Amino acid sequence: RKEVEQDPGPFNVPEGATVAFNCTYSNSASQSFFWYRQDCRKEPKLLMSVYSSGNEDGRFTAQLNRASQYISLLIRDSKLSDSATYLCVVNPGGTSYGKLTFGQGTILTVHP
């Protein structure tokens, strides 16, 4: 089983749609969680951290369910500029020397 699993998509949605991405992780001791966004041929950039209580940043909402080892990202009112690959990222903690574990990414295309 992969340490971090994501549905690779692709997700093709019209502008204005709501889209949700899911991610599961295998290490129950994982300490912190993130969503990164990667545009084509660019580096990944931190979109948002994910907190146990859930957190929102404008049109983006992230949720964490530690019991189910599940993370989600919800994008409301999708824009063309949201088209990118979304990476689920987990900090396993422990003796990992600060290494983060990445999912394979979910591709989102928002069309007019």
Place this chain on the structure above:
Amino acid sequence: DVKVTQSSRYLVKRTGEKVFLECVQDMDHENMFWYRQDPGLGLRLIYFSYDVKMKEKGDIPEGYSVSREKKERFSLILESASTNQTSMYLCASRTGTGPYGYTFGSGTRLTVV
């Protein structure tokens, strides 16, 4: 803002050449990482370092070595470049403690011909 700078955006090298990829970060981060990214394979960790002169192998270290003589600089070395090392190389840094993510450099797209 933390800045991670990679010395080259695009690089073309010949098979057998020794290649140096440089990465510098300006926020006194303890941890630095080298990844490669290929279509369909995601990000794969090559090497990382958690302190000056300390290095650890990642998942795919074969054909690579690293150097960290100063805290801010982490170099990736391709001892004898091969065509299967054509890839996007990404450097990242992170503070050693706390719930913080990576900051990535803008990447080096290396082509070995």
